[in-house]
Amino acid sequence: MLDHHRPEGNLVKISRVGATVAAATALVLGLSACSNSSQSGATASKSSGTLTGTLSGGGSSAQESAMTAWTDGFKGAQPGVAVQYNPVGSGAGRTGFLNGQYMFAGSDAALKADEWEKSKSICGTDGAINIPVYISPxxxxxxxxxxxxxxxxxxxxxxxxxxxxxxxxxxxxxxxxxxxxxxxxxxxxxxxxxxxxxxxxxxxxxxxxxxxxxxxxxxxxxxxxxxxxxxxxxxxxxxxxxxxxxxxxxxxxxxxxxxxxxxxxxxxxxxxxxxxxEASAKTVAAAKKVGGEAPGDMAVKIDRTSKDSSTYPVVLLSYQVFCTTYKDKATADVAKAFGTYVVSADGQKAAHDAAGSAPLDPATQKEAAAAIAAIKSA
CATH class of the missing domain: 3.40.190.10 (Periplasmic binding protein-like II)
Known part of the structure; x- marks a missing residue:
């Protein structure tokens, strides 16, 4: 049985834990070939450009280049939505999210157990969910x-x-x-x-x-x-x-x-x-699942002691942190649309092209998209 009381410190969050090394390599070398066209072609939003509003976020400065690519790509599909991101660092981003300053956070580290508990005050009884979006050496x-x-x-x-x-x-x-x-x-x-x-x-x-x-x-x-x-x-x-x-x-x-x-x-x-x-993706693909608190939450622990010289152990897996329940439908819809684009094949390719990151493998993309699709409004 998995221990759902997450130890603080060295956890990263992801859904895909059984990915093979071969799959991890393939996702970098042939991303466009392995994408599901029906999923990636309309991932920016199910509503095809009908959304309006502002989605504010802050956090990981490591995500900054990728975030620029994501906001540009999302803007093309949803011109009525302004995504604003402040690269203040992971800790400040999580603090801002938990204080209601941001609608989502970018973080290179998982929410700590006490942070998840605090997130219930703004995100409902299931709290916040951590979605893997960015693998980088x-x-x-x-x-x-x-x-x-x-x-x-x-x-x-x-x-x-x-x-x-x-x-x-x-x-x-x-x-x-x-x-x-x-x-x-x-x-x-x-x-x-x-x-x-x-x-x-x-x-x-x-x-x-x-x-x-x-x-x-x-x-x-x-x-x-x-x-x-x-x-x-x-x-x-x-x-x-x-x-x-x-x-x-x-x-x-x-x-x-x-x-x-x-x-x-x-x-x-x-x-x-x-x-x-490629080497970074292989390290993350070999990570072990340890569980998480919110439904659909994705948690693994990275093993940085591998002797496999096709891996690179100094790697980060970065997330976007969303509420499982937003207070209003407009915010929930915009957050879901943006998150869905980010984890899609198109969004992952945009980040790879802009920042040299390793895209999530297709199975992780699918599970992350399902977790985002479950976001709702109160």
């Missing part, structure tokens, strides 16, 4: 202009760098994994998120799972205060900008946002793996 990105190669690191080395135990780029722990690469003696400056961040939760979950002897802290949405002498910035754009302006800096961020920064090839099994949508 988290890049471990650095600013070393003299190094053109992808620097190789195993999990323990990455953990020691972010814990401040390795402080220069030519440290033997790094150099020994990068034979033939000239590493400078430049000081390492760790840059982390200053805000409550689902990206931080996913990254620290990787550190704790893959290098527990070095990184004993459990996954958390805020960076551990005990690591002093480091730099911080708000949201994805903030940490990337600070890293770009600081030679020797290293950070973690949604891969779609790192631009020309160098990125670490992470050791998985016997090989070093560069980030990719």
């Amino acid at each position: 988290i890049a471990v990105a650095y600013n070393l202009p003299s190094v053109k190669e992808n620097i190789k690191m195993d999990a323990d080395t990455i953990a020691k760098v972010f814990a401040g135990k390795i402080t220069t780029w030519n440290d033997p722990a790094i150099a020994d994994q990068n034979s033939g690469v000239t590493l400078p003696s430049t000081k390492i400056t760790v840059v982390h998120r200053a805000d409550d961040s689902g990206t931080t939760q996913n990254f620290t979950d990787y550190l704790n799972q893959a290098a527990p002897s070095t990184w004993s802290d459990k996954a958390a949405q805020t960076w551990p205060a005990k690591y002093t002498g480091q730099e911080s910035a708000q949201q994805t754009t903030g940490v990337v900008s600070l890293t770009q302006s600081t030679e020797g800096a290293i950070t973690y961020a949604d891969a779609s946002a790192v631009g020309s920064l160098g990125t670490v090839a992470v050791k998985v099994g016997d090989n070093y793996v560069k980030y990719s949508p």
Whole structure:
């Protein structure tokens, strides 16, 4: 029996847990071929452009590029609806949603148990539901202009760098994994998120799972205060900008946002793996179901310790959080129409094209669409 009392921290939410690695690869390489044309062609809304109103949301800054693509695509089908999204970070987005500021939230981390309880006050007795919408690798990105190669690191080395135990780029722990690469003696400056961040939760979950002897802290949405002498910035754009302006800096961020920064090839099994949508999708496809509170809620726990070098373990699965019951029909209809478009083959392809994300596999798209279709008004 599944434990429906969700432990806080390192959970992500999704419906599809039995997806095979082959299916995960196929969804990236041949998305348009595997879509259901009758579903994707009319996914923006069953009402074919007749809706009007405003749908306000806020949250994950990792979703920002995808959200731009989604709002543009949805606008083409529903010109009477204005979707407004504020990329304030996952924690602030969930807080805004629970306070009634937003009609939906984008979050790189699942609602905690107490947040779901609080959601009942605005969403009815079944509370809020977390819908998987966005799979993306988290890049471990650095600013070393003299190094053109992808620097190789195993999990323990990455953990020691972010814990401040390795402080220069030519440290033997790094150099020994990068034979033939000239590493400078430049000081390492760790840059982390200053805000409550689902990206931080996913990254620290990787550190704790893959290098527990070095990184004993459990996954958390805020960076551990005990690591002093480091730099911080708000949201994805903030940490990337600070890293770009600081030679020797290293950070973690949604891969779609790192631009020309160098990125670490992470050791998985016997090989070093560069980030990719395909490898990220395989990691999520192997996740295990753990359950959730609301009907149709989708919860899995990602295993970041796989030795399968076709996977990339530093990955985030991001959600949109909707009410299961909205107070009025107009809001429910707009939320359902937008959510349906986002998880459709068309919506997932739009995000992939804009942000390089890995689309949800067809079975997950179908189950997510069914969960969204069940949204109702009081």
